Amino acid sequence: MKFKAFFLTITIQKRKLSKHEISREQHIKNIMDEVKERQSSFYSRLY
Structure with a gap:
C-alpha cells in the first residue's frame, strides 16, 4: 500500500x-448602514 501526501500552504498577508x-x-x-x-x-x- 502506498501513501502519498501533498501539502500546500498559502500565506495571505494583509496589505496596508x-x-x-x-x-x-x-x-x-x-x-451600506444607511441602506440597511x-x-x-x-x-x-409593512408589518
Missing part, C-alpha cells in the same frame, strides 16, 4: 491601506 482607501471603505460602510436602516424602517412599516 492608504488613507484614501480607508476613507473610501468607511464611506461605503456608511452608505431604510430597509428595516420600510419593512417595519
